[in-house]
Amino acid sequence: GENVEQHPSTLSVQEGDSAVIKCTYSDSASNYFPWYKQELGKGPQLIIDIRSNVGEKKDQRIAVTLNKTAKHFSLHITETQPEDSAVYFCAASRGGSYIPTFGRGTSLIVHP
Amino acid sequence: DGGITQSPKYLFRKEGQNVTLSCEQNLNHDAMYWYRQDPGQGLRLIYYSQIVNDFQKGDIAEGYSVSREKKESFPLTVTSAQKNPTAFYLCASSAQTTGNSPLHFGNGTRLTVT
Numbered sequence: 001g002e003n004v005e006q007h008p009s010t011l012s013v014q015e016g017d018s019a020v021i022k023c024t025y026s027d028s029a030s031n032y033f034p035w036y037k038q039e040l041g042k043g044p045q046l047i048i049d050i051r052s053n054v055g056e057k058k059d060q061r062i063a064v065t066l067n068k069t070a071k072h073f074s075l076h077i078t079e080t081q082p083e084d085s086a087v088y089f090c091a092a093s094r095g096g097s098y099i100p101t102f103g104r105g106t107s108l109i110v111h112p
Numbered sequence: 113d114g115g116i117t118q119s120p121k122y123l124f125r126k127e128g129q130n131v132t133l134s135c136e137q138n139l140n141h142d143a144m145y146w147y148r149q150d151p152g153q154g155l156r157l158i159y160y161s162q163i164v165n166d167f168q169k170g171d172i173a174e175g176y177s178v179s180r181e182k183k184e185s186f187p188l189t190v191t192s193a194q195k196n197p198t199a200f201y202l203c204a205s206s207a208q209t210t211g212n213s214p215l216h217f218g219n220g221t222r223l224t225v226t
Contacts, residue, residue, distance in 0.1 A: 032213075042219045042220070043218050044155075051212075093212060099145070102154055
């Protein structure tokens with residue numbers, strides 16, 4: 001089955017810096033890669049996703065890049081703000097009845 | 113507003129008692145899921161259902177049971193057989209069963225068993 005590795009487990013940055021979270025996956029058939037943000041005491045919420053026919057996608061201060069050959073994808077957050085502090089999860093899935101596989105999460109701390 | 117609702121937010125039970133966690137969605141989604149979240153463990157899949165009256169075990173189904181009698185509802189019962197039931201439980205739904213649509217999560221139920 002699919003295996004998703006996520007790094008780092010904790011990331012501490014100063015406000016205004018950039019943050020990068022990386023994930024690798026094992027199943028070359030995976031074709032959908034969402035990222036979720038989980039604030040304290042809440043459920044994860046989708047913040048951006050990318051499909052395998054696209055190499056990069058941006059939405060304001062966040063972007064995701066995908067390298068299918070190397071089987072890794074990354075979340076980039078620019079100009080970080082304290083409200084970006086949360087746990088971020090990556091996931092990978094493919095067609096059919098397959099359930100998404102999640103990474104173990106990255107706790108991002110943005111210091112004001 | 114469409115969404116997924118979990119209740120209650122906090123739940124306390126004595127050891128040996130079964131407890132049922134509620135999950136309701138009005139998004140008209142076919143697929144629903146239950147995850148357990150422990151510190152440092154990420155999201156672990158307990159059960160999922162891709163259609164009414166059908167459900168499948170996830171990675172950690174032992175000690176749990178579910179039902180899917182209605183499209184909107186996917187309750188989870190934590191039985192007394194679950195060795196370590198204290199955790200944060202998340203319910204989710206998705207529009208498609210193909211694995212290529214995002215999950216919509218509820219805000220969780222924190223269960224404490226003493």
